[in-house]
Each structure stands twice: as C-alpha cells, then as structure tokens.
Amino acid sequence: MSCCHDLTDKGLKVTLVAIVSNVLLAAGKILTGIMGNSYALIADGIESCTDIISSSVVLIGLKVSKIPPDKKHPYGHGKAESIAGLFVAACLLGAAAIIIYSSIGEIRIPHQTPSWYTLIVLLIVIVTKELLYRFIFSTGKHIESTAVKNDAWHHRSDAITSLAAFIGISIALIGGEKFASADDWAALLACFIIIFNGIKLMKDAINDLMDASASDELIQFVTTETSSTSGVISVHGLKIRKSGLGYLADIHIVVDGSISVREGHCIAHQVKDTLLKDHSKILDVLVHVEPNDDKCCSL
CATH class of the missing domain: 3.30.70.1350 (Cation efflux protein, cytoplasmic domain)
Structure with a gap:
C-alpha cells in the first residue's frame, strides 16, 4: 500500500508541474495572440485554460484515491483516479470541439495577417509542451495512472495545435492577406488528431472503470x-x-x-x-x- 502511495505522490508532483506550466503558457499565448492578431494562438491559449481545469481534476482524483478504505467504500477510493482520467479525456474532446467551432468562425471572417513574432512564441510552446508530454506521460506510464497519462496527452495536443498554428501562420506570412486564415485551417486539421487520441484515452479510462482485466x-x-x-x-x-x-x-x-x-x-x-x-x-x-x-x- 505504501508503494502505491509513493507512486500517487509522484503523480501529484508532475500534475502540479503541469498546472503551473499551463498557467504560464496560457497567459503567454493569449496575450501574444491578442497583440499579434493570431486567433489560432488565442484559441490555443483558451485550450490551455481547459488543461488547467483537467489537471486540477487529476490532482483531486489522485488525492482522493489515496484515502484508505472505509465502511462505505470497503474497496478503497482508487476509482477516483479512473474517473479523473475519464474527465480529462472528455476535456480533451471538448477542447477539440471548441477549437473546431472557433476556427470555422474565424475562417468565415476576414482578419489581419498574424505578426511574425507569434512564431517565436509558438516555437517555445511546441518545445515546452512536447517535453512536458514526454515527462508526464513517462511518469504516468511508470505509475500506471490512466489520469496522469491522459493529462499528458493534453500537452501533446497543445504541441500539435501549436505546430499547426506555426505552419498556418508561416503560410499566412509568406502568402500575404489571401492566406490570412491559414492558421485557422491548420488548427482545424490538428483537431482531428486530437479527437482520435481523445477517443482512445476515453476508452482506456472506461476500461478501468468497467474493471477490465489486468495485463x-x-x-x-x-x-x-x-x-x-x-x-x-x-x-x-x-x-x-x-x-x-x-x-x-x-x-x-x-x-x-x-x-x-x-x-x-x-x-x-x-x-x-x-x-x-x-x-x-x-x-x-x-x-x-x-x-x-x-x-x-x-x-
């Protein structure tokens, strides 16, 4: 039991890292997006805000899962971790839906070409998010936490949408006003990758809740x-x-x-x-x- 508590503590630590990182990155992306006329970057920042919520749920789920068995819960509170994992997967799908909706809206409305310095911010975001994904997913895999692994995928999805925005903005800057909405199209396409992975992550969480057999x-x-x-x-x-x-x-x-x-x-x-x-x-x-x-x- 103490070993599982130690593993839970590891999960709590990486989740706290995720929350702090998302707060800083979300603020940076939204501010840069507003100043640099990049709606894809603003949408990306909003998606990072949902990451903060989902990571907070993972934090709560892991803490609850540590509570020892009691009269009402004789098998313990471990399922709280799986419930958190399911919530995170749902948030991932929800974030993809929001980005799709906002991207379609922005494609219909002509807007200014994004500023060149948004590319620098996006590059920082891509590298940071991919490193966070690898660190958190590795920890989640080690401790066998569906919630932590699913939370890691929020960082990977951020990296994917940021990469899409980077490509789209680059096209817009090179092609001029005719390609001003390229970053929105790029964000739209990236969402389908996120949805595919979100469904897979949701299935994993549901399997845990449905008492699927162990390995x-x-x-x-x-x-x-x-x-x-x-x-x-x-x-x-x-x-x-x-x-x-x-x-x-x-x-x-x-x-x-x-x-x-x-x-x-x-x-x-x-x-x-x-x-x-x-x-x-x-x-x-x-x-x-x-x-x-x-x-x-x-x-």
Missing part, C-alpha cells in the same frame, strides 16, 4: 507465484482488476481435499502474503480454497 504479464506473474506456493495443486478463476494505481486480485486454488480447514486456510494465507510481498502494486488478494476431489457437500 497478461501481471496475470502470468500471479499464476506462477501462486502455483509455486507449497500445498497449491492448481490455480484457476484468477481475476485481477485495477483500483487506482494498484490491483485487487481474486483467485481460486485447488489443494489436497484430505487436509484440514486450518491447513487450507494457512495455504491461502501463504498465497496472499507472497503476492502482497512480491508485487508492490497488488493491494489485496481474495483466495478461495477448493479440494482436489469431486466430492460435494450436500446440505
């Missing part, structure tokens, strides 16, 4: 560890589901039908203790003991 590697690990426990004849009915940054496992073990209940109970405890000791992300294990004969008790 094959983890299932194999649990099966091997359990099978090697003294007294266990075979293993079946293994189910592992994600809860926050950890996992809950249910497993059926077959033991010698002639041993006592106490001995069977001891074997089950040995299985549980071994799994909790050898895999830091397993939070709890429920072991069901079955005899190796076909005799059934008739009541």
Whole structure:
C-alpha cells in the first residue's frame, strides 16, 4: 500500500508541474495572440485554460484515491483516479470541439495577417509542451495512472495545435492577406488528431472503470507465484482488476481435499502474503480454497 502511495505522490508532483506550466503558457499565448492578431494562438491559449481545469481534476482524483478504505467504500477510493482520467479525456474532446467551432468562425471572417513574432512564441510552446508530454506521460506510464497519462496527452495536443498554428501562420506570412486564415485551417486539421487520441484515452479510462482485466504479464506473474506456493495443486478463476494505481486480485486454488480447514486456510494465507510481498502494486488478494476431489457437500 505504501508503494502505491509513493507512486500517487509522484503523480501529484508532475500534475502540479503541469498546472503551473499551463498557467504560464496560457497567459503567454493569449496575450501574444491578442497583440499579434493570431486567433489560432488565442484559441490555443483558451485550450490551455481547459488543461488547467483537467489537471486540477487529476490532482483531486489522485488525492482522493489515496484515502484508505472505509465502511462505505470497503474497496478503497482508487476509482477516483479512473474517473479523473475519464474527465480529462472528455476535456480533451471538448477542447477539440471548441477549437473546431472557433476556427470555422474565424475562417468565415476576414482578419489581419498574424505578426511574425507569434512564431517565436509558438516555437517555445511546441518545445515546452512536447517535453512536458514526454515527462508526464513517462511518469504516468511508470505509475500506471490512466489520469496522469491522459493529462499528458493534453500537452501533446497543445504541441500539435501549436505546430499547426506555426505552419498556418508561416503560410499566412509568406502568402500575404489571401492566406490570412491559414492558421485557422491548420488548427482545424490538428483537431482531428486530437479527437482520435481523445477517443482512445476515453476508452482506456472506461476500461478501468468497467474493471477490465489486468495485463497478461501481471496475470502470468500471479499464476506462477501462486502455483509455486507449497500445498497449491492448481490455480484457476484468477481475476485481477485495477483500483487506482494498484490491483485487487481474486483467485481460486485447488489443494489436497484430505487436509484440514486450518491447513487450507494457512495455504491461502501463504498465497496472499507472497503476492502482497512480491508485487508492490497488488493491494489485496481474495483466495478461495477448493479440494482436489469431486466430492460435494450436500446440505
């Protein structure tokens, strides 16, 4: 459990970095966009504001997921992390929809060609956002946090839309007034990439909430560890589901039908203790003991 708390703390730290970065970048993009007549840059800045909200939700979700189990939530509060991940994915799709709407509106309305210095700001944004994406996604992958990984994609989407704006503004500056809306077209096209990834991220979060099975590697690990426990004849009915940054496992073990209940109970405890000791992300294990004969008790 302490390991999962440590991993959660890592997630909280990178999420705080994301929030601070987004505040600074959003302010910079909006101000530069207003002064430099770049509507794509303004839209990009607004999208960064939604990133601040989504990162804040991730922060809350991770904090809630750390709360220990209680009477009302006997399995803990880990699902808060998955709910945060779903919210972030929805925000990503929402941001794409907003940019599409604003881009179409700006394409219809003639406006001034953006100033050249907006390219410098965009270049800084692209590099910063891509580095943030790689840092946060790497952390999210390490701690197996859907919410943190989804939040990282907000930075990648920012990098994509900023790159699109950079290309569009460059075209507008080279081509003149006839191409003044090129940055809006570029932002519009970039949104489809964001939508594609947003849908994928939403599916991942939904899978966590729907208790999708754990990875094959983890299932194999649990099966091997359990099978090697003294007294266990075979293993079946293994189910592992994600809860926050950890996992809950249910497993059926077959033991010698002639041993006592106490001995069977001891074997089950040995299985549980071994799994909790050898895999830091397993939070709890429920072991069901079955005899190796076909005799059934008739009541």
